[in-house]
Amino acid sequence: MxxxxxxxxxxxxxxxxxxxxxxQIVQQYHRRIYNICxxxxxxxxxxxxxxxxxxxxxxxxxxxxxxxxxxxxxxxxTITRNLLVDHFRKSKQDRVTDSLDASPSENEDAMPLGQQxxxxxxxxxxxxxSREAGEFVHRxxxxxxxxxxxAVILRDLQDMDYREIATVLKVPEGTVKSRxxxxxxxxxxxxxxxxRQVM
Amino acid sequence: xxxxxxxxxxCAEFDALLSDALDxxxxxxxxESFQAHARVCTVCGPLYSEADAGRRWLKSLGEIEPPANLxxxxxxxxxxxxxxxxxxxxxxxxxxxxxxWMRPVFSPVFAVARQPRFAMSFGMAFFSxxxxxxxxxxxxxxxxxxxxxxxxxxxxxxxxxxRVVKYYENIRLVYEIESRVRxxxxxxxxxxxxxxxxxxxxxxxxxxxxEQRQERNYSQGPDQPVLAGLPNDPPVVMLTIYRRIA
Ligand SMILES: [Zn+2]
Numbered sequence: 148m149x150x151x152x153x154x155x156x157x158x159x160x161x162x163x164x165x166x167x168x169x170x171q172i173v174q175q176y177h178r179r180i181y182n183i184c185x186x187x188x189x190x191x192x193x194x195x196x197x198x199x200x201x202x203x204x205x206x207x208x209x210x211x212x213x214x215x216x217x218x219x220x221x222x223x224x225t226i227t228r229n230l231l232v233d234h235f236r237k238s239k240q241d242r243v244t245d246s247l248d249a250s251p252s253e254n255e256d257a258m259p260l261g262q263q264x265x266x267x268x269x270x271x272x273x274x275x276x277s278r279e280a281g282e283f284v285h286r287x288x289x290x291x292x293x294x295x296x297x298a299v300i301l302r303d304l305q306d307m308d309y310r311e312i313a314t315v316l317k318v319p320e321g322t323v324k325s326r327x328x329x330x331x332x333x334x335x336x337x338x339x340x341x342x343r344q345v346m
Numbered sequence: 347x348x349x350x351x352x353x354x355x356x357c358a359e360f361d362a363l364l365s366d367a368l369d370x371x372x373x374x375x376x377x378e379s380f381q382a383h384a385r386v387c388t389v390c391g392p393l394y395s396e397a398d399a400g401r402r403w404l405k406s407l408g409e410i411e412p413p414a415n416l417x418x419x420x421x422x423x424x425x426x427x428x429x430x431x432x433x434x435x436x437x438x439x440x441x442x443x444x445x446x447w448m449r450p451v452f453s454p455v456f457a458v459a460r461q462p463r464f465a466m467s468f469g470m471a472f473f474s475x476x477x478x479x480x481x482x483x484x485x486x487x488x489x490x491x492x493x494x495x496x497x498x499x500x501x502x503x504x505x506x507x508x509r510v511v512k513y514y515e516n517i518r519l520v521y522e523i524e525s526r527v528r529x530x531x532x533x534x535x536x537x538x539x540x541x542x543x544x545x546x547x548x549x550x551x552x553x554x555x556x557e558q559r560q561e562r563n564y565s566q567g568p569d570q571p572v573l574a575g576l577p578n579d580p581p582v583v584m585l586t587i588y589r590r591i592a
Contacts, residue, residue, distance in 0.1 A: 173420050181412040195413055199423050206424040284403045302365075303404035309365070324365045331400030332393050338403055 155214040162210055173202060176220070179305065180227050186288060186300050187231050197234060201227045217314065224307070225315045228297060235293055287337040295330035302327050355383040360390045367394075368401055 160168035180201050185194035204226050212222050288296060301307045301315060302323075313320045360383050366372050367380055384394045 169424070170417075170421060173417055173424075177417055177420060178409070178412055181416060182410050185410045186407075191413070194410075195416060195419070198412070198416060199420055202420045203423055281407055284407050287403075299400070299404055303401055304407060321362060325361055328361060328364045328393065328397050331398075331404065332396035333400070334403060335396040335398075335400035338399075 151214075151218060154219045158209065158212060158214060158219060169206065172205075176223055177202070179220075180223065183224070183227050183300060183305060184231065186285070186304060187293075187296065188234075197230065200234075201230055204230060218311070221307075221311050221314055224301070224305070224311075228301075228315050231297070232293070283338060283341055284334070287334050287341065290337055291330055291333055295326050295333060298323060298326035299330035299334065303331070355379045357383075357387060357390055360384070360387065361393075364390075364394060364397055368398055 157168050157171055161172060177198060181194055181198045184197040184201070185191065188194045188197055201223075205223055208226070212219065288299075291299070297316065298312065301312045302309075307315070309320045309323050312323045316323060318326075360380065363372060363376065363380055367377070372380055384391045
């Protein structure tokens with residue numbers, strides 16, 4: 148986890164216009180933000196665009212971040228999550244681009260998950276098998292409702308604690324736990340169905 | 347309620363404890379009654395094993411490696427510097443790349459522009475472009491926050507050209523009204539002699555094409571439509587029209 152004091156100093160330097168401090172923040176957090184965006188957005192291009200948007204937002208609103216009021220990581224994650232929600236809503240409305248709507252949850256419902264992946268399966272070595280497994284899980288994740296998806300992403304992929312997740316999602320801790328339970332269970336059901344089809 | 351009588355834990359409580367149980371944080375009596383409920387409840391039992399499986403699946407997902415140019419792009423997008431790349435010199439900055447790409451296209455133009463006799467024209471052209479842009483509501487300071495993604499560039503382009511076109515349409519209407527007024531004047535006054543060629547260049551022109559006068563505003567004759575240079579046309583009319591449209 149981030150050393151609160153060091154990050155606080157970094158943010159203060161950044162607010163004072165220190166470009167090197169900003170670069171350090173980008174270096175420190177881009178991986179995490181990119182991974183959240185990727186797990187949410189499905190495509191690598193979208194994830195990259197969204198990550199850039201997040202950092203532009205962070206850069207512009209950095210002056211509103213209060214070091215005393217909470218961890219920087221939680222603040223950045225909140226910005227990321229809000230942006231993803233906006234993006235998801237917008238792309239649902241527009242249906243023009245194939246960004247988030249291209250996620251299997253929308254376009255590939257016609258074909259069962261197992262079949263989608265089976266089509267792509269090539270006779271493979273161990274490494275590509277585990278990559279295939281990762282692809283299974285990733286695709287199943289896209290099938291979860293955004294509400295459940297964000298909860299399990301923050302908990303199981305970003306290792307955030309329930310209190311932090313509650314802050315980011317602006318819901319009580321009990322709701323967070325319940326969503327995580329349902330998200331995990333739903334994911335397992337999807338994958339069980341998939342494996343039954345594939346095996 | 348799928349719970350049987352001998353277990354005193356309710357499903358809601360089970361749900362509240364489930365994540366803690368999977369984190370291995372339940373101990374003692376709590377853990378025992380939790381496990382007991384899971385064994386007897388037809389809803390919570392499967393939920394427990396599914397949530398456990400789902401959690402393992404998620405944990406099996408590794409971290410995704412971000413694209414190599416992500417940090418660079420973020421720093422460019424936020425106007426920050428890009429020292430790492432600059433130091434290593436691995437990658438040419440986008441500004442340098444654009445300059446390199448444009449050089450073969452524009453260097454002949456710049457060479458012409460450097461000649462004294464054309465320098466004024468280019469200066470005036472740039473000046474009128476910037477005046478047009480600012481009249482059309484495009485601030486040059488906006489360019490500091492340029493979003494360089496293709497979609498955003500497209501949007502900015504359409505917004506800007508929309509504003510410029512709107513302004514241009516307004517100006518065109520003013521010109522049209524002006525020329526109608528002039529025609530009206532001509533019709534109501536005795537016929538003027540045909541306009542004389544203004545210099546030698548015009549005499550030598552045998553192409554039969556109309557003169558491209560707008561490129562040479564500095565040498566215009568008195569009969570050409572210029573917004574600010576016609577003493578006979580009442581500027582009040584033009585201003586009123588422009589304001590009403592805009
Ligand atoms: Zn139960």
